[in-house]
Amino acid sequence: MKQYIFCLLMIIASSTISAQQQLDSLLPVRGFCIAAPAPNDLDRFIKFVDEELAPRKVNTLILRVDYNYQYKSHPELADTGALSESDIKKIVAVCKKDNINLIPQVNLLGHQSWASKTNKLLAVYPQFDETPNVKMPEHYEWPNADNLYCKSYCPLHREVHKIVFDIVDEICDVFESNAFHAGMDEVFYIGEPQCPRCGGRDKAELFAGEVRTIDEHLQQKNRALWIWGDRLIDGKTTGIGEWEASYNNTYRAVDMIPKDVVICDWHYERADKTPVYFAMKGLHVITCPWNRPQVALQQTDDMINFRATSTEEMQPNFYGMMQTVWMGAGNFMDGFYANKPDRKGGTNTDWNCFKTMFDKIGSIK
């Protein structure tokens, strides 16, 4: 009898392993990307990871930290009320327990301000500002005369990398991570004419140069670089536009960046077939939906089909899916647990998109 039970357990164990292996082979990355929680949302966020992400087979969690951490290397860059090392270690522990690859994000190059607020790097080190001539408005509106969306740092400033790499290394160390997400989306200020270092230079070369610099730094500690993909897509020719693709000629950088960079390819309104473009360039690509469940379902089907039907050279480049959440972790969890409708009373919400996509992934046999 004991032997029979042992055999039964072995069969169950081996079928579980093979189901897991099959899922890993269909979609190696099953990700979730959200802002790092505020300290007072930490405990329920950890519960959310354990009770909602892990059972849905999420294996990658990207936390957008930026300056929400008490950096010891640069305390001057920590936001008020930022997470501590022991807070982060609690997240590290739950991710280890649930076999989730935890990756920090700090926006490099672009997104150095938001609306009328300058983020910490340029607030403390204004000399790194690519456009010091553009003053932050009291009341931000879009469009505006300066074409100000977000500030960028100047990638050719001699001092900037020393500072940002200190915090990149520190946050990767505390996360115990094997990868780092540098953001690098929606960079509209780059190679600006008035910048004494960048003015007149090729914007694609500037963008690619910054990707290379960051990648080479991370490689020293065997860490992979992940970035958003929009600056590498030709917005005009594809019709994808100037937000989720590039109108400022940075897209040629796709042929100048190292092939080990992982591209997070976000498209929220259509299932654009851009994963094929990135895969054909030899880059690993992850499709990222936001709040439209029907788009996410199509994108998931596409990713699985691209992987299944491509050559063995390209197959590994189709790397998986990642739900992106563009609100605070606290607001997301409020919406998720109450299953709140969208503003029109419908179901186009970050949480419904997340649940719908991962229900589908979970149902794959």
Ligand SMILES: [Zn+2]
């Ligand atoms: Zn510059």
